Amino acid sequence: MTANGAWISPALAVSGVAITLPWFGAILVMAWRRHPRIVGFMASLISVAASVGLLLAAPDGDSLREALMVLFSSVTLASTMMLPKRDCDAPTMAGILIILGATLASYSTDNLAVFLAGWILTAVPFLVRSWFRAPSWRPATALLLSSVALSLAIALISASGHALSIQALKGQSPGGTAVFGLLVAAVILRKGICPAQAWVADLAEGAPAIPAALLLNGHFGALVVARLILPLFPSTAGNLFPVLSWFAMATALYVAIRALTENSPRRLLSFLALSQSAVILAGLESRTAEGITGALVHWFVVTVSTMGLFGVLRLLEVRFSENLTASRYLGLAQHAPRLAVSFAVFGLALVGLPGTLSFCSQDLLIHGTLMSHPAVGVVLPIATALNAVSVFRLFARLFLGKRHTGFTHMADALPRERWVLAAGLLFVVLGGLFPNLIVAQRSAEADTVAGGLRSTSKTRPHEAVFHDRALAISGKIVRHVIAEN
Amino acid sequence: MSLSQTALVFVVMAPGAVFTLLASLWLLGWVPSERVLSRITGLTFTACLFGVATLFWTLAASHASAITVTFGNWFAVHDYRFPLVLMADRLSLPFLAMTVALSGLIGQFSATYLHRESGFFRFFLFLHLFAFGSLLAFAAGSFDLLIGGWELVGITSVFLIAFFDQRPAPVENGLRVFAVYRAADIGLLLGAFALHEWAGNASFVGGMPALKEAHATVVCLFLLLAAAGKAAQIPFSGWLPRAMEGPTPSSAIFYGAISIHAGAYLLLRAQPLLAQTQAAAACVIVIGAATAIYGTIVGRASADAKTSLAFASLTQVGVIFVEIGFGWRSVAVAHVLGHALVRTLQFLRSPSMLHDYHRMHSAIGGEISPTGKHLEDLLPQAAQVWLYRWALDRGHLDTILDRWFVHRLLQISRLFSRLDEMGMTAPSIPRKESSTWMRSPFKEAVK
Secondary structure (H helix, E strand, O other): OOOOOOOOOHHHHHHHHHHHHHHHHHHHHHHHOOOHHHHHHHHHHHHHHHHHHHHHHOOOOOOHHHHHHHHHHHHHHHHHHHOOHHHOOHHHHHHHHHHHHHHHHHHHOOEHHHHHHHHHHHHHHHOOOOOOOOOOHHHHHHHHHHHHHHHHHHHHHHHOOOOOEHHHHOOOOOOHHHHHHHHHHHHHHHHOOOOOOHHHHHHHHHOOHHHHHHHHOOOHHHHHHHHHHHHHOHHHHHHHHHHHHHHHHHHHHHHHHHHOOOOOHHHHHHHHHHHHHHHHHHHHHHOOHHHHHHHHHHHHHHHHHHHHHHHHHHHHHHHOOOOOOOOOOOOHHHOOHHHHHHHHHHHHHHOOOOOOHHHHHHHHHHHHHHHHOHHHHOHHHHHHHHHHHHHHHHHHHHHOOOOOOOOOOOOOOOHHHHHHHHHHHHHHHHHHHOOHHHHHHHHHHHHHHHHOOOOOOOOOHHHHHHHHHHHOOOHHHHHHHHHHO | OOHHHHHHHHHHHHHHHHHHHHHHHHHOOOOOOHHHHHHHHHHHHHHHHHHHHHHHHHHHHHOOOEEEEEEEEEEEEOOEEEEEEEEEEOOHHHHHHHHHHHHHHHHHHHHHHOOOOOOHHHHHHHHHHHHHHHHHHHHEOEHHHHHHHHHHHHHHHHHHHOOOOOOHHHHHHHHHHHHHHHHHHHHHHHHHHHHHHHHOOOEOOOOOOOOOHHHHHHHHHHHHHHHHHHOOOOOOOOHHHHHHHOOHHHHHHHHHHOHHHHHHHHHHHOHHHHOOOHHHHHHHHHHHHHHHHHHHHHHHOOOOHHHHHHHHHHHHHHHHHHHHHHOOHHHHHHHHHHHHHHHHHHHHHHHHHHHHHHHHHHHHOOOOOOOOOOHHHHOOHHHHHHHHHHHHOHHHHHHHHHHHHHHHHHHHHHHHHHHHHOOOOOOOOOOOOOOOOOOOHHHHHHO
16 A cells, blocks of 8 residues: 555556556457557557656656656557558557567566566567567577576576665665676677677568567667666676777677668668667766766657658558668659658758757767767767768668659658658657757756766776766756756 | 847848748648749848848947857756857858858849759758858857758758759769768867867857867867868868769859858868967968869869869868968958859859850950960970879879778678678578468467
8 A cells, every 4th residue: 555545656557557558459459350550559649648647747857767658658659650551460569569568667667577577578579480580590599698688687686685676776786796797798689789789680671670670769778777787786887887888889880880881771770770779878888967868868869760760661661662772773752752851851860960859969979978988989970970871871772863764653651651750850850959858857867877876986087077077966956957948 | 139139040040940931831742833932032031131231230330249149058968068159250240141142142043043943942942951051050159059050061062962863973972972071070079079178168259268289289180170071172172073963053052152161161260279289270271282282283174164163162262271271361251252252153154154155255256365374384294194194083082082991991891791691591581571470479479
């Protein structure tokens, strides 16, 4: 019973609705097998509404979980609308709803066992051969191994006599370096950090596009860093965590270079998404206020932009060919100008086009990573520049360079798709024009995320500067900055 | 907000607002007619011209050093702030006036030149976005904001190079220019970061901050990298002739007038820092002088009018860089303005060049007499042949960049590709987009 006499707290009840309703929707759609889009849409919509309610009720500076729930349920809602008719069958919709529920469970929970259950459940549809599993062995192996690593870490924590509450474990380094190592391994495998990066492209190539994009945009690797590694292992993270940052930056650069000669649009997009999302890890690790805030804002940008890009690509595949290629010019802009513009804006928004939200997140990330690791941080603008070239190359090859011949008429974005694309474009553009609405909120959350590192004992000189500049600044100053603007 | 501040905000924001309006209307399915579009453009830039005149008049009457408008911080994280400050001073005002006047002029010219062209609407959309980006870059009160305008200029430039998008060549050239821009822009990002780190901010309202000589040198070299990329200085000069694939009005305003001089503006803005460091100033002079010599030699072997004009632009911008390196700020500003106006006229007349020559020959009753002996005639025959070959391949700059940088990068990429493919199943395995699974997933999962 709660303090006010209720059997269950309102927040828990609303969280329960946000998480379980998609699962009920999945069961319903598999049992009924009719109107999968309507069922998926309604379940996602209720999830969005419940997540928004949680966000509104969340205290200032501690609303990261709720904000991520709103983000993920919104992109899932958009996916249910954007899913082409050809793909919109009961198993696919059920898979999408299972991913939604499991991801929200992991985002919202304070219990490690529930977190692990959500982690595994999101991977299940991609392990079953006749569901979303890709032909290549690598995605299933990476997802399995990452789940095993996380399970072992949580089992070790439990075996060492600790409770499984994240709140109770903060700052205790439960299980020591072994658990820390297992968590880092789980992050590397799930996030696709070098040398485990290849499975992400295999998944994007072989699995259904939109469910695969949803899985990747859960950003479970970054979630483990933000919610487990930083708060639970402040001292270990202070000393060993920069290694993960180097790997993350190496991944960003590696896949950015790799994308330059890739001709499969799906693989190319997955490389871009991976490169940009690896930067999120580097930002979180930078332990500067700018870097962490930039990483959290970038999380939002990458999610919306890559969902938009994969969505547009799938729509093109359905209309023109399953085997689109970036090896020759296809000139599709003449058939589908609105899809072309959406692709260009989402693509450029991913790589820091001024006037979009990623311009702000990249600015903060560059400052944050350069402040903490000047030598490594310089990789970020280089990787972003290479990604921008790849984005433009893919856009040019898909949409430009060829005269439209023949009389076949292909549909541009349908009204249902147009609304979704417009909402995504509005988010990245309005977010770019008025970034402080998002940045100020993420800045306050960055303090919460970074708070776990305050007790770091062994610090390098530069970290001492960081402690002076960022961590020691109280919430009062943050509120003052917000009020001033 | 005073009249002059309102005028400054209007001048910068008006083209951006028109772009947003037109783009939104297009997304809703409405495309304005050519007449409406050209009138909107004419009205916008005429109003902006009045705004610029107000700024000139106010600045002259008040004897103030600058008109500034502060909107607070665009975003802020603790002590890191992105200030949103517009500024019109004696350096930025001529550039603002030039941008507004030439954008309006190009708009009017293009209404006829691009009549019934399939990309008419697209051209005007990008013209407004370009004008907004340029005005934002020239009126920015900090390097942070300047980066925003700078990159908008770059992206519109690329999209206009690829304007004739039904042929692969313009698109390929657009991609090449985009790559060079992005590579050079890293310098601007790092320069702004270095200023934040060493001076506490990257604002130049009230003057540039004083730095230690070593720090000033590093910042100036970063900025020089960005300026050289945008102004097609050596070693980036190879992109300029490729950019001539775009329609002539956009070539005129980008590579004859505004975009090509944006690099000079950046260095002029950083001139107080440049004055603190002889090493960086020397680099500016060397790069400018080398580019001027390169431009004049290669331009002589160019076969078409627009490319010849592009290399002539390059030569003049190289000389402007030299002037900036020597600290001759007023000379450089006057040179920029004069060069931009003349070159725009030449670009706009280039499609009618033969017609103009015929009219001129008819008027004078014969051929125009040659301008005299060229300096290259003084060289030995063998040297002339070598120089001609060197000029025909545009100084081998693209070849060197390709051989030493692009091809190696692509080789590394292919190596990574082979590494990724190790252990991969055959790529010919067909993809199943939607599940064909018709039974319960739970039964299948436990099977």
